[in-house]
Each structure stands twice: as structure tokens, then as C-alpha cells.
Amino acid sequence: MRVELINLGKKYEGRENFTIRGVDLVIEDREFCVILGPSGCGKSTLLRMIAGLNSITEGELRFGGKRMNSVPPKDRDIAMVFQSYALYPHMSVYDNMAFSLSMRKESKHIIDERVREAADLLQITDYLYSKPSDISGGQRQRVALGRAMVRKPKVFLMDEPLSNLDAKLREHMRIELVRLHKSLDTTTIYVTHDQTEAMTMATKIVLMDDGRIQQVGKPDEFYNKPINLFVAGFIGSPTMNIFEGKFQEGRFHSRDSSLVLTPSQEDLEKLRAYEGKEIYLGIRSERFHTDKDDEQITVMVDVVEMLGKEKILYTKLGEDEVIISVPGHKTFEENQHYGFSPDKEALHFFDGETRQRIN
Ligand SMILES: Nc1ncnc2c1ncn2[C@@H]1O[C@H](COP(=O)(O)OP(=O)(O)O)[C@@H](O)[C@H]1O
Numbered sequence: 001m002r003v004e005l006i007n008l009g010k011k012y013e014g015r016e017n018f019t020i021r022g023v024d025l026v027i028e029d030r031e032f033c034v035i036l037g038p039s040g041c042g043k044s045t046l047l048r049m050i051a052g053l054n055s056i057t058e059g060e061l062r063f064g065g066k067r068m069n070s071v072p073p074k075d076r077d078i079a080m081v082f083q084s085y086a087l088y089p090h091m092s093v094y095d096n097m098a099f100s101l102s103m104r105k106e107s108k109h110i111i112d113e114r115v116r117e118a119a120d121l122l123q124i125t126d127y128l129y130s131k132p133s134d135i136s137g138g139q140r141q142r143v144a145l146g147r148a149m150v151r152k153p154k155v156f157l158m159d160e161p162l163s164n165l166d167a168k169l170r171e172h173m174r175i176e177l178v179r180l181h182k183s184l185d186t187t188t189i190y191v192t193h194d195q196t197e198a199m200t201m202a203t204k205i206v207l208m209d210d211g212r213i214q215q216v217g218k219p220d221e222f223y224n225k226p227i228n229l230f231v232a233g234f235i236g237s238p239t240m241n242i243f244e245g246k247f248q249e250g251r252f253h254s255r256d257s258s259l260v261l262t263p264s265q266e267d268l269e270k271l272r273a274y275e276g277k278e279i280y281l282g283i284r285s286e287r288f289h290t291d292k293d294d295e296q297i298t299v300m301v302d303v304v305e306m307l308g309k310e311k312i313l314y315t316k317l318g319e320d321e322v323i324i325s326v327p328g329h330k331t332f333e334e335n336q337h338y339g340f341s342p343d344k345e346a347l348h349f350f351d352g353e354t355r356q357r358i359n
């Protein structure tokens with residue numbers, strides 16, 4: 001089902017400012033939309049507004065074109081999965097999953113069919129008669145998902161459902177959730193502060209900061225064309241290198257001029273209006289190469305971090321710190337100088353004042 005948020009705003013009672021402001025967003029039918037942002041930016045608030053658990057202060061919420069602002073949660077045809085999945089400890093997995101359907105007085109036959117279907121998809125059939133305390137954290141999270149699935153909702157709402165799992169299991173469940181979404185084809189709105197979850201699962205990412213949307217797009221757009229300095233710094237690990245500087249006589253000069261670069265012809269067109277002005281230059285850590293180039297920089301390697309397939313070099317270039325990733329099998333010594341050339345095709349320029357993308 002298509003979900004539309006039109007100029008949505010939320011002001012909690014007793015709070016001076018709006019927690020959510022001017023949120024305009026269309027989530028198409030069957031999309032896996034991830035709402036991403038730092039802790040406290042208003043992700044849960046927004047999701048709870050969609051669920052009907054928070055009232056809407058201003059704007060409109062539509063499901064399939066129908067206004068939902070004052071429709072109670074139980075009539076919204078949604079199912080929600082939380083970080084803490086609070087199963088009923090005294091009930092079996094089966095009864096936990098069947099609970100909401102029994103409350104709705106569905107027939108025993110339908111309930112059994114739905115529970116078994118969900119259990120089969122989630123591969124928890126073997127535990128149907130176990131108690132939550134007898135299964136692992138990952139299995140419990142699957143039961144929580146199953147409990148939501150049996151209701152066959154039109155929209156799944158998930159609030160950091162993997163946060164309580166350890167790293168390995170989280171990675172596994174990410175793939176499971178993508179598979180599940182493919183087989184169920186249900187519109188999913190998924191909240192997380194974890195950019196890896198967003199990049200790997202989303203068909204659409206919505207990045208929020210301070211109650212407002214910063215950028216909406218596909219994962220690769222976020223990585224390759226961040227719309228402003230906030231997005232550039234938020235997406236990507238290691239964090240994108242950002243240099244403050246000036247655009248002068250067709251070149252970028254970092255503050256202490258230890259980095260001077262001529263942008264590509266295409267970027268120069270866009271930078272024309274910035275002659276003599278302050279701008280930011282962003283370069284991702286993997287966009288440095290060791291081939292000789294007449295605009296090569298010489299960095300001093302401070303710390304080498306070995307990650308296996310790559311090494312992360314934490315380096316100094318004048319007063320700037322530069323993070324460079326190199327293949328894991330190459331040798332780099334700490335406290336030594338090395339030459340690198342930034343890839344001219346991968347430069348990100350941002351306005352010094354508005355911090356919006358230039359190129
Ligand atoms: N019930 C509430 N009453 C007042 N303020 C709240 C309430 N719930 C959340 N907030 C505030 O709203 C802001 C956003 O919170 P939240 O939506 O939980 O962010 P996130 O999920 O992105 O971490 C925070 O400043 C938080 O303190």
C-alpha cells in the first residue's frame with residue numbers, strides 16, 4: 001500500500017519546539033523504505049505517527065490515498081515490530097504468534113494456517129512449542145516478526161528490530177529480512193540509526209536530522225551524490241574526508257594549501273560561480289591511488305589499522321587529517337611519508353555557507 005506523508009509535523013505536549021517538521025514523503029507500494037538518522041532525530045516519533053501511536057500535530061497521513069490522521073491504530077492495517085520484542089513468556093511460540101488473531105476471533109483453522117505459513121518462512125517451525133526462554137535471541141526476534149506477519153498487514157513498521165542482536169546475527173537477519181520482503185511484497189517502513197542496515201536493505205533511504213528530511217534516494221545516490229555536508233559525513237565508513245578551503249583561479253586550495261587540486265572539466269563548470277569563495281571538498285577514503293600525478297599529495301601515516309581485505313591509514317596532511325583505505329596486502333609503515341593522488345572523478349564539492357552540494 002502506498003503511504004503518503006504530507007507536510008507532517010509533531011509537537012509533543014509541554015515541548016517548546018516541533019520534534020518533526022515539514023516532512024513530505026511518498027512511500028510506494030511494496031517499497032522497503034528505511035528511515036535513517038542519528039539518535040534523537042525523531043525517527044521513532046515519525047514511525048509512531050504512521051502507526052497511530054502518536055497523534056499528528058499538523059499535516060496529513062494517507063494510506064492508499066485515504067486520510068488516516070484520526071484512524072485508530074487497530075484499524076490501520078499495519079503491524080509493528082520493535083527493538084524489544086516482549087514476547088509473552090508463559091506462552092509457547094505458537095501461542096505468541098497466534099495471539100493477535102485469537103483476539104480478533106479468527107477461526108482456529110485460519111490461525112493454524114497463518115502461524116504455520118509464517119513459521120515456515122522464518123524457519124522456526126521446530127520451535128513452535130518451545131517457550132521464549134528456551135530459544136535464542138535471534139529466534140525470539142523471528143517470533144516477533146512472525147507475530148507481525150500472521151496478521152497479513154498492508155504495511156510493516158519496524159523500529160530498530162535488530163539492535164539487540166549481536167553483530168553476526170544482525171548481518172544474517174539483514175539478509176533474511178530482504179528475502180522476507182521479497183517473498184511477502186509488503187510495504188515496509190524500517191527505522192534505524194545504522195547506515196549499513198539502510199544501505200543493504202533499503203529500496204529507498206530517508207535520511208533525517210533534527211526532525212527534518214535531509215535526503216531521499218537510493219542507497220548508491222547517498223553514497224555517490226550526497227546532497228549536503230551532513231549526508232556526506234553521515235553515510236560511509238570510514239567517514240568521508242572533508243577539507244575546508246577556497247576555490248581560486250580554477251583550483252581548490254585547502255586552508256594551509258597542503259592540498260591543491262584542479263577539478264575535472266565537468267566540476268569546473270559547476271564551480272564557476274565560486275571563484276574566490278570558501279567551499280568544502282569531500283574525498284572518500286578509497287578514492288586515493290598511488291600512481292604518480294602532478295597534483296599528488298604527501299601524507300604522513302600516523303596509524304595503520306588492519307581490517308583484512310583493506311588497511312585504513314590515518315594520516316596527516318598539514319593541519320588536516322586524511323583517512324585513506326588501501327588493499328590489505330600492501331605494506332605501509334607508521335611515521336613514514338607516502339604519496340597519493342585523489343581521484344578527480346570522485347570529488348564532492350559543497351557550498352561554504354549553505355553546505356549544499358555544488359557538483
Ligand atoms: N513522549 C514524548 N514526549 C516528549 N518528548 C518526546 C517524547 N518521545 C520522544 N520525545 C523527544 O523527541 C525527540 C525525538 O525522539 P525519538 O523520536 O525517539 O528519536 P529517535 O527515534 O530518532 O532516536 C527526542 O528529543 C525525544 O526526547
Ligand SMILES: [Mg+2]
Nearest residue numbers: 043044045159
Ligand atoms: Mg528511536
